[in-house]
Amino acid sequence: MKILALLPLAALLAAPLAAEDKGSDTKGKYYFKKNCKVCHVAGGSAAALTPLSRTQAQWKKFFDAGVHGKGGEKLTPKTCTPAQALDIKTFLMNHASDSPQPETCGG
Numbered sequence: 001m002k003i004l005a006l007l008p009l010a011a012l013l014a015a016p017l018a019a020e021d022k023g024s025d026t027k028g029k030y031y032f033k034k035n036c037k038v039c040h041v042a043g044g045s046a047a048a049l050t051p052l053s054r055t056q057a058q059w060k061k062f063f064d065a066g067v068h069g070k071g072g073e074k075l076t077p078k079t080c081t082p083a084q085a086l087d088i089k090t091f092l093m094n095h096a097s098d099s100p101q102p103e104t105c106g107g
């Protein structure tokens, strides 16, 4: 009985933790095209990138480090806002090469 009474409390505590790392997949796709693909396309100024270019662990590592490109520059706010970075991270991880729904994002 005591344990049952604690369950709703546990759910309340767990919810914000689970939500913390979740951006929007749909917005992330849009921002990835808008903020990243300007450079990261075939014939662009940086190597072509799609979600498939990395595994989920590799994308996570890249965004957690927050360092981008050669000079050790910050990913945000240089290329996108922190909120956009979270959405882009969500999109890329959801469709990474080892994800359940790999996606090329139109090449």
Ligand code: HEC
Binding pocket: 032, 035, 036, 037, 038, 039, 040, 045, 046, 047, 049, 062, 067, 068, 069, 070, 079, 080, 085, 088
């Ligand atoms: C102004 C151009 C430009 C924009 C915009 C840009 N990048 Fe880059 N990016 C580069 C350059 C230049 C490099 C280093 C050379 C290379 O890897 O092609 C790089 C490297 C990378 C790398 C590989 C290096 C590493 O540390 O693993 C990843 C991954 C990456 N960028 C992701 C992104 C993401 C995600 C975005 C959008 C939030 C983005 N880039 C926006 C120019 C850009």
